[in-house]
Amino acid sequence: MQHREMIVIGGGMVGALSALLLANQGIIIHLVEKTPCIPPLASGAFDLRVSAFSAQSKHLLELAGVWQSLPQNRLCAYQRLQTWEKGSQKLTFDSQEIGIDALGYIAENSRVQAVLWQALKKCPNVTFYENREVKRIINTDKSVLVCLDNEQQIEAELLIACDGANSAIRQLLDIGITAWDYRQECMLVTIKTDCPQQNITWQEFRETGPCAFLPLAQNNGSLVWYHNPQKISHLKSLSNAQLKEVIKNEFAHLDFDFEVVDKGAFPLTRRHAQSYFKGSCVLLGDAAHTINPLAGQGVNLGFKDVECLVDLLLECSDLPMQILLKRYQWQRKPANLLMQSAMDVFYKVSKSDLGPVRLIRRSVLGLAQKSGPLKNKVMKYAMGL
Ligand SMILES: Cc1cc2nc3c(=O)[nH]c(=O)nc-3n(C[C@H](O)[C@H](O)[C@H](O)COP(=O)(O)OP(=O)(O)OC[C@H]3O[C@@H](n4cnc5c(N)ncnc54)[C@H](O)[C@@H]3O)c2cc1C
Known part of the structure; x- marks a missing residue:
């Protein structure tokens, strides 16, 4: 060479x-x-x-x-991935089900x-x-x-x-x-939580767009909030303390207390x-x-x-x-x-509020949770295995 x-x-x-x-x-x-x-x-x-x-x-x-x-104190392995539509059954992927140590790793x-x-x-x-x-x-x-x-x-x-x-x-x-613009933006919020390092990442689907949590090393985490540009522009204008209150009231439920450390927004194209x-x-x-x-x-x-x-x-x-x-x-x-x-x-399917689409969506998530081998195949494909 x-x-x-x-x-x-x-x-x-x-x-x-x-x-x-x-x-x-x-x-x-x-x-x-x-x-x-x-x-x-x-x-x-x-x-x-x-x-x-x-x-x-x-x-x-x-x-x-x-x-x-990569510094070990900045790397976070996650073993479980959970996804659900607000108010419906959760679909859980677990690395143990396919006999591996982790589904993925979050790093800066x-x-x-x-x-x-x-x-x-x-x-x-x-x-x-x-x-x-x-x-x-x-x-x-x-x-x-x-x-x-x-x-x-x-x-x-x-x-x-x-x-x-x-x-x-x-x-x-x-x-x-x-190219096209999704007419949505994505707000990233780095938080420090009051609980030990998490080994789960999750995403809740809503009609306004998904809300997600990515665990970071030690007691840190990253919240990902998709919404329309007007809402994101408002969220960006808030102080960290004000943003925390809005997250507690409007974001997906968090079962820990936290402080907002940093925030920023990115357009989706x-x-x-x-x-x-x-x-x-x-x-x-x-x-x-x-x-x-x-x-x-x-x-x-x-x-x-x-x-x-x-x-x-x-x-x-x-x-x-x-x-x-x-x-x-x-x-x-x-x-x-x-x-x-x-x-x-x-x-698109996750954001649709059409009655039949919602019904199919909930049934698919419910069926997927029970589908065993198919679920494991999807998990392996997403991991590039
Ligand atoms: C909100 C958000 C969340 C994301 N989350 C994930 C995730 O969880 N997992 C995942 O896999 N991906 C994620 N992505 C996507 C991921 O960040 C990108 O796909 C990835 O960073 C692209 O890497 P890149 O090296 O191709 O480009 P970039 O990271 O954009 O790097 C381009 C480099 O080129 C340099 N450069 C630019 N112009 C020039 C020039 N003219 N001359 C010389 N150098 C130049 C820049 O300075 C930069 O260093 C996310 C993206 C967004 C917006």
């Missing part, structure tokens, strides 16, 4: 994992990141942006050699990014371009040349664009997207790139697709993109790049579209 040279644009979780897996195989990597990557404080408050990592994502981070570097995005960067900094074959952006791209089927905003030029056989939902590279390449590659440039992660976060699949799908592309680059290195990128698109585009569409159907 030596003498192969690739450019990765965007050092978020997806870009940093791609860069590390390829650098570990001896490929020369140029990593361009628009912001300085400042590691989070060892004992600082929990970040608002946290993600649920599936077993498959954990496996990839282990393969990259960084999972074990910034910590995962930081351990990936720490490992990248030790690789002699990685060059960093922090605080830099791409100004121009000359892209052919054989190679790619980028010109950075300081006029520095880099040439490589492949450019891997992982620059997030508003990807500048996707726009420079003139790759279109299909679905985007899908019409093509995953052009010439010698390829899109991964949020640059290629964003998804409704209600099932916590965003970064897990991004990591599956990484696994697919890295496997193709390493195992089919004799194939022309154009064939290889076509294979990547064949494998990842339909899979991501399927997950996006499944989440949308789930989301």
